[in-house]
Amino acid sequence: PGTLYIVATPIGNLADITQRAIEVLTQVDIIACEDTRHTGKLLSAFSIKNKTLSMHDHNERQRQDQMASMLQEGKSIALVSDAGTPLISDPGFHLVRHCRSLGLSVSPVPGACAAISALSVAGLPTDRFSFEGFLPSKSGARQTTLSALKHEERTMVFYDAPRRAIDTLKDIVETLGSARYVVIARELTKTFETIHSDTAENFVSWLEQDANQLKGEMVLIIEGHKNDASEIPPQVIKTLTLLLAEMK
Numbered sequence: 439p440g441t442l443y444i445v446a447t448p449i450g451n452l453a454d455i456t457q458r459a460i461e462v463l464t465q466v467d468i469i470a471c472e473d474t475r476h477t478g479k480l481l482s483a484f485s486i487k488n489k490t491l492s493m494h495d496h497n498e499r500q501r502q503d504q505m506a507s508m509l510q511e512g513k514s515i516a517l518v519s520d521a522g523t524p525l526i527s528d529p530g531f532h533l534v535r536h537c538r539s540l541g542l543s544v545s546p547v548p549g550a551c552a553a554i555s556a557l558s559v560a561g562l563p564t565d566r567f568s569f570e571g572f573l574p575s576k577s578g579a580r581q582t583t584l585s586a587l588k589h590e591e592r593t594m595v596f597y598d599a600p601r602r603a604i605d606t607l608k609d610i611v612e613t614l615g616s617a618r619y620v621v622i623a624r625e626l627t628k629t630f631e632t633i634h635s636d637t638a639e640n641f642v643s644w645l646e647q648d649a650n651q652l653k654g655e656m657v658l659i660i661e662g663h664k665n666d667a668s669e670i671p672p673q674v675i676k677t678l679t680l681l682l683a684e685m686k
């Protein structure tokens with residue numbers, strides 16, 4: 439059987455394509471992509487002439503049987519998304535699960551991913567982090583999502599739209615507190631790349647002063663919850679104080 443290659447593509451700067459991505463996209467029998475026109479532009483930028491097949495959220499389940507048969511016939515397939523690493527807030531999960539369950543070979547061709555790129559420059563702890571995908575676009579649902587993460591200690595990574603950034607930051611102030619530290623990585627690898635960090639409260643006024651910050655694409659990173667002494671329950675403090683007194 440052939441191999442299904444999961445191929446990462448650039449998130450804004452075409453020079454971030456990898457040598458192996460070019461090789462694989464050139465050599466496979468077919469390229470499955472979210473949007474054939476979008477991927478067509480990428481392919482022509484690298485003079486890659488190959489067939490494309492659309493596979494998006496709405497036809498992924500139908501396509502998976504078709505693609506599995508092609509792989510079983512010995513054909514190789516590359517899956518790409520519009521930008522970055524497929525399956526990361528992008529289609530492909532059902533296809534990969536299906537192919538793996540049939541024992542077909544699935545192989546990664548790694549490269550750009552907006553979440554990991556943002557994390558690598560945020561200056562927040564990276565030893566453990568939680569990727570939370572897209573924040574809901576409506577404030578009520580967004581506040582529910584954020585509230586549920588109030589005590590999450592790991593660094594949290596979200597995808598969100600810059601045009602909603604002010605509303606999102608206000609929701610962070612509301613649910614996680616004004617002092618929570620936030621980093622926004624916007625337009626990564628592109629001309630207007632901006633990485634800004636501040637407390638949630640200061641962030642709101644910074645965004646309100648510069649409409650340009652509400653354009654393009656962004657990754658939102660929120661510092662994890664810090665356990666401070668004031669949050670230790672009084673009963674625990676009392677017990678510890680007694681213990682300490684015993685030790686003297």
Ligand code: SAM
Pocket residue numbers: 449450519521522523524525526527528550551552553596597598599623624625626627628655656657
């Ligand atoms: N699979 C992609 C990846 O590996 O990053 C993510 C796809 S998701 C549909 C698109 C979201 O990724 C955008 O809404 C934005 O939050 C983020 N994103 C993509 N490119 C970006 C960039 N150049 N700078 C900042 N965020 C970006």
